[in-house]
Amino acid sequence: MRMNxxxxxxxxxxxxxxxxxxxxxxxxxxxEKNSAVAKVNDYVITKEEFNKSFDLIKTSYESQYGTDVxxxxxxxxxxxxxxxxxxxEKLITDRLVLEDAQKLGIKVxxxxxxxxxxAAKDYFGGQQEFLDFLTAQNMSEEQFTEEIRxxxxxxxxxxxxxxxxxxxxxxxxxxxDENTKEFKNDTLKASHILLDTREKAEEVLAKAEAGEDFxxxxxxxxxxxxxxxxxxxxxxxxxxxxxxxxxxxxxxxxEGEISDxxxxxxxxxxxxxxxxxxxxxxxxxxxxxxxESRLIYSKEEAEYSRKITELREQAQIETYPxxx
Numbered sequence: 157m158r159m160n161x162x163x164x165x166x167x168x169x170x171x172x173x174x175x176x177x178x179x180x181x182x183x184x185x186x187x188e189k190n191s192a193v194a195k196v197n198d199y200v201i202t203k204e205e206f207n208k209s210f211d212l213i214k215t216s217y218e219s220q221y222g223t224d225v226x227x228x229x230x231x232x233x234x235x236x237x238x239x240x241x242x243x244x245e246k247l248i249t250d251r252l253v254l255e256d257a258q259k260l261g262i263k264v265x266x267x268x269x270x271x272x273x274x275a276a277k278d279y280f281g282g283q284q285e286f287l288d289f290l291t292a293q294n295m296s297e298e299q300f301t302e303e304i305r306x307x308x309x310x311x312x313x314x315x316x317x318x319x320x321x322x323x324x325x326x327x328x329x330x331x332x333d334e335n336t337k338e339f340k341n342d343t344l345k346a347s348h349i350l351l352d353t354r355e356k357a358e359e360v361l362a363k364a365e366a367g368e369d370f371x372x373x374x375x376x377x378x379x380x381x382x383x384x385x386x387x388x389x390x391x392x393x394x395x396x397x398x399x400x401x402x403x404x405x406x407x408x409x410x411e412g413e414i415s416d417x418x419x420x421x422x423x424x425x426x427x428x429x430x431x432x433x434x435x436x437x438x439x440x441x442x443x444x445x446x447x448e449s450r451l452i453y454s455k456e457e458a459e460y461s462r463k464i465t466e467l468r469e470q471a472q473i474e475t476y477p478x479x480x
Contacts, residue, residue: 193247244480255314323452348378395407
């Protein structure tokens with residue numbers, strides 16, 4: 157059946173009126189755009205500003221994981237709600253930093269901004285490739301320039317806050333002495349059998365200790381999904397590759413030895429080591445600078461975090477989640 161064109165137009169008008177009456181269509185898009193997502197002291201973070209930041213992340217997420225990613229549940233919340241909260245918190249923090257940076261007289265020059273923009277163009281391979289990237293990210297050149305400017309100011313601010321951070325030679329040496337495993341390249345080749353209960357683990361351990369084939373037991377009993385194909389073989393691994401209880405037990409074994417039952421967050425393991433390579437610890441002099449850089453960065457992060465907490469405590473902050 158074909159409907160008269162004028163009837164279609166009338167139907168569309170009626171639908172518009174009905175929907176408007178229900179409040180589904182926004183009567184004032186400008187007002188919505190300027191509605192507050194948060195207020196930091198006297199500065200209002202608008203819905204428009206929030207959307208610009210959120211849309212960049214949304215585009216990035218969806219290009220990697222697809223549009224269905226937002227429905228994932230994370231600790232009782234939808235991913236999209238968590239990301240929106242994170243975007244709002246980042247905008248609040250940035251505003252606090254920019255306000256304090258202004259008080260401290262921190263500025264960036266147009267030359268510094270231009271240098272960063274040129275570096276971005278060089279990275280992407282030229283002007284057109286750069287513009288293609290902005291298009292893919294749904295970002296204008298003006299927005300990109302403003303993000304560069306803000307980023308440079310925030311970077312200078314962070315440098316100012318952490319400029320006095322240092323670590324002593326004693327701190328570096330102490331870290332080395334207390335974390336020698338980080339500077340050893342010991343490796344193991346091992347297999348494991350993973351069980352759900354200690355009772356079942358004890359039963360299978362008795363079979364392994366009686367001489368039954370370990371790979372066969374792994375294939376038959378292990379609840380590790382990969383065991384059906386790799387028969388429990390974990391290949392070669394070093395320190396930091398496995399969860400702590402497993403690592404500690406495995407490296408305590410000699411070649412050919414079978415462990416007692418080892419409990420981790422994954423269940424109950426039985427481990428057998430087939431090959432063990434022990435090497436000398438890397439000399440302090442070879443890793444000293446690496447340790448120093450790591451410790452300085454850690455202290456800088458702590459100091460900057462402390463400053464941000466201080467700014468938040470001193471500021472008047474209000475958020476309006478319903479507007480996100």
